[in-house]
Amino acid sequence: xxxxxxxxxxxxxxxxxxxxxxxxxxxxxxxxxxxxxxxxxxxxxxxxxxxxxxxxxxxxxxxxxxxxxxxxxxxxxxxxxxxxxxxxxxxxxxxxxxxxxxxxxxxxxxxxxxxxxxxxxxxxxxxxxxxxxxxxxxxxxxxxxxxxxxxxxxxxxxxxxxxxxxxxxxxxxxxxxxxxxxxxxxxxxxxxxxxxxxxxxxxxxxxxxxxxxxxxxxxxxxxxxxxxxxxxxxxxxxxxxxxxxxxxxxxxxxxxxxxxxxxxxxxxxxxxxxxxxxxx
Amino acid sequence: xxxxxxxxxxxxxxxxxxxxxxxxxxxxxxxxxxxxxxxxxxxxxxxxxxxxxxxxxxxxxxxxxxxxxxxxxxxxxxxxxxxxxxxxxxxxxxxxxxxxxxxxxxxxxxxxxxxxxxxxxxxxxxxxxxxxxxxxxxxxxxxxxxxxxxxxxxxxxxxxxxxxxxxxxxxxxxxxxxxxxxxxxxxxxxxxxxxxxxxxxxxxxxxxxxxxxxxxxxxxxxxxxxxxxxxxxxxxxxxxxxxxxxxxxxxxxxxxxxxxxxxxxxxxxxxxxxxxxxxxxxxxxxxxxxxxxxxxxxxxxxxxxxxxxxxxxxxxxxxxxx
Numbered sequence: 257x258x259x260x261x262x263x264x265x266x267x268x269x270x271x272x273x274x275x276x277x278x279x280x281x282x283x284x285x286x287x288x289x290x291x292x293x294x295x296x297x298x299x300x301x302x303x304x305x306x307x308x309x310x311x312x313x314x315x316x317x318x319x320x321x322x323x324x325x326x327x328x329x330x331x332x333x334x335x336x337x338x339x340x341x342x343x344x345x346x347x348x349x350x351x352x353x354x355x356x357x358x359x360x361x362x363x364x365x366x367x368x369x370x371x372x373x374x375x376x377x378x379x380x381x382x383x384x385x386x387x388x389x390x391x392x393x394x395x396x397x398x399x400x401x402x403x404x405x406x407x408x409x410x411x412x413x414x415x416x417x418x419x420x421x422x423x424x425x426x427x428x429x430x431x432x433x434x435x436x437x438x439x440x441x442x443x444x445x446x447x448x449x450x451x452x453x454x455x456x457x458x459x460x461x462x463x464x465x466x467x468x469x470x471x472x473x474x475x476x477x478x479x480x481x482x483x484x485x486x487x488x489x490x491x492x493x494x495x496x497x498x499x500x501x502x503x504x505x506x507x508x509x510x511x512x513x514x515x516x517x518x519x520x521x522x523x524x525x526x527x528x529x530x531x532x533x534x535x536x
Numbered sequence: 537x538x539x540x541x542x543x544x545x546x547x548x549x550x551x552x553x554x555x556x557x558x559x560x561x562x563x564x565x566x567x568x569x570x571x572x573x574x575x576x577x578x579x580x581x582x583x584x585x586x587x588x589x590x591x592x593x594x595x596x597x598x599x600x601x602x603x604x605x606x607x608x609x610x611x612x613x614x615x616x617x618x619x620x621x622x623x624x625x626x627x628x629x630x631x632x633x634x635x636x637x638x639x640x641x642x643x644x645x646x647x648x649x650x651x652x653x654x655x656x657x658x659x660x661x662x663x664x665x666x667x668x669x670x671x672x673x674x675x676x677x678x679x680x681x682x683x684x685x686x687x688x689x690x691x692x693x694x695x696x697x698x699x700x701x702x703x704x705x706x707x708x709x710x711x712x713x714x715x716x717x718x719x720x721x722x723x724x725x726x727x728x729x730x731x732x733x734x735x736x737x738x739x740x741x742x743x744x745x746x747x748x749x750x751x752x753x754x755x756x757x758x759x760x761x762x763x764x765x766x767x768x769x770x771x772x773x774x775x776x777x778x779x780x781x782x783x784x785x786x787x788x789x790x791x792x793x794x795x796x797x798x799x800x801x802x803x804x805x806x807x808x809x810x811x812x813x814x815x816x817x818x819x820x821x822x823x824x825x826x827x828x829x830x831x832x833x834x835x836x837x838x839x840x841x842x843x844x845x846x847x848x849x850x851x852x853x854x855x856x857x858x
Contacts (some may be wrong), residue, residue: 262575262618266649266757270646271652277663278659278663284725287689288681301689303620347570349569350566357694358560362570370841371841372584372834372838376810376830378588379580379584382579383842386579388747397576397580401581431563431731435759462789462793463792481672485680486673495670504680507680522664528735
């Protein structure tokens with residue numbers, strides 16, 4: 257009897273705990289969303305806008321110094337993800353050629369960068385001497401070679417049956433043809449998972465901008481938002497809207513594209529983590 | 537494992553050289569495909585390694601570097617700010633690591649007990665979410681919510697509850713007493729959910745017969761959680777700890793975006809120390825000195841990675857982390 261009663265109580269308590277945990281996650285984001293629509297400044301504990309208005313958003317989209325960083329975020333995310341996927345798939349495809357002379361040297365050359373690096377300042381000095389600082393090249397190209405993601409991609413590729421490669425070679429396919437006709441179609445899930453990981457990290461990039469870009473015309477939206485929150489870059493306040501409302505609207509704008517896509521993409525992210533954990 | 541595909545060695549040296557040349561010719565397309573990766577690796581990883589020589593020089597970017605031997609390291613070890621940044625790095629990283637993993641393990645074990653699959657999916661979707669928000673967004677959200685004004689959610693709540701008075705609100709992110717506490721909580725908020733992914737994957741692999749057998753033996757829910765679910769996670773916990781221990785020296789962005797001048801004594805870590813010394817010191821940057829600090833950081837990081845790799849091979853049947 258006693259144990260039966262326990263079984264009935266536990267799921268309710270457990271469910272309640274997880275409702276509370278979910279609320280702890282949601283409330284801060286909800287609060288920002290609400291305040292971005294609230295034209296009254298005294299937000300306090302309200303979880304619903306007191307005076308509803310879209311002025312915060314309109315201000316962002318009307319002001320070139322606000323929407324230009326957003327455009328830069330989009331451009332660098334798209335270009336960066338494309339370059340990163342090319343490097344990861346090319347590198348991973350070469351690393352599964354175990355019979356190729358020099359293959360181990362190539363693998364070790366990449367893996368060594370995971371153990372040791374030059375550090376923040378020598379990297380900065382090299383990029384500066386190559387005239388890459390204060391260009392969008394640096395924020396597109398530098399994060400594109402990610403050895404960890406390349407190894408993940410290699411793990412995916414290793415699951416492709418060797419017989420497919422053999423028959424492709426017998427049919428006279430060049431490495432590039434085999435890559436396009438067999439490797440890429442066989443690893444759509446991997447391309448989605450790793451591509452999304454790259455896209456999120458490009459969209460969210462702040463460190464590379466902070467270190468290598470001082471020209472505010474080249475800032476992405478993360479840099480712009482940071483400047484606004486720190487008060488070093490006050491948003492242009494127009495009539496009927498406060499600075500905080502604009503800040504809240506900016507936060508919502510920068511997370512919105514991801515929030516919309518996220519429920520559909522979640523499985524690819526989870527897949528990426530699990531393949532990495534299982535096979536590494 | 538795949539190496540045994542290698543063909544047997546050719547009989548004579550001349551022959552083997554021809555054989556090698558033929559092989560290289562056969563793989564020419566692959567070398568071409570590796571070329572861009574090679575160029576990226578050289579520019580972004582190997583050229584900066586050459587820059588480590590500045591650690592032994594006096595260099596400000598204008599005049600040519602002059603060799604000064606170990607002077608930069610002597611200066612570094614005599615700087616109290618360097619030592620506090622070093623100990624802060626280790627303390628903050630390691631406490632953060634153990635806290636987030638511990639919370640993630642507990643959350644995973646209880647998440648595993650949810651019978652309603654739809655409710656479980658909704659909860660998972662929600663708790664994974666903050667992982668994908670950038671540190672800038674996270675810091676922005678919390679600097680608004682934790683603001684010590686009537687606009688801040690948390691302080692207004694505390695005033696309402698009578699915990700603090702309206703003119704004595706807590707400046708969580710600007711008070712040395714509160715900063716680390718807030719930092720750990722924000723990290724738990726952001727990363728715990730995502731950490732459960734890997735634990736949930738392990739739990740989904742547990743043979744359900746184990747639970748049935750335990751039920752027959754009279755084990756209750758707690759018994760099963762304690763004696764089946766938790767031990768099943770032990771290996772994964774160890775793996776996650778080892779993987780992350782290798783990265784403790786890399787702490788930068790999360791600390792950087794949440795700190796400010798008022799809390800630097802307790803919040804400054806090595807990477808942010810290097811950053812401020814180089815770009816925010818107000819004087820002509822001393823690249824030699826900050827390269828030396830970076831080299832010290834890299835060497836400690838390298839030792840940690842190799843140690844964790846050794847540890848990983850020891851406890852995970854020969855599987856390393858690099």
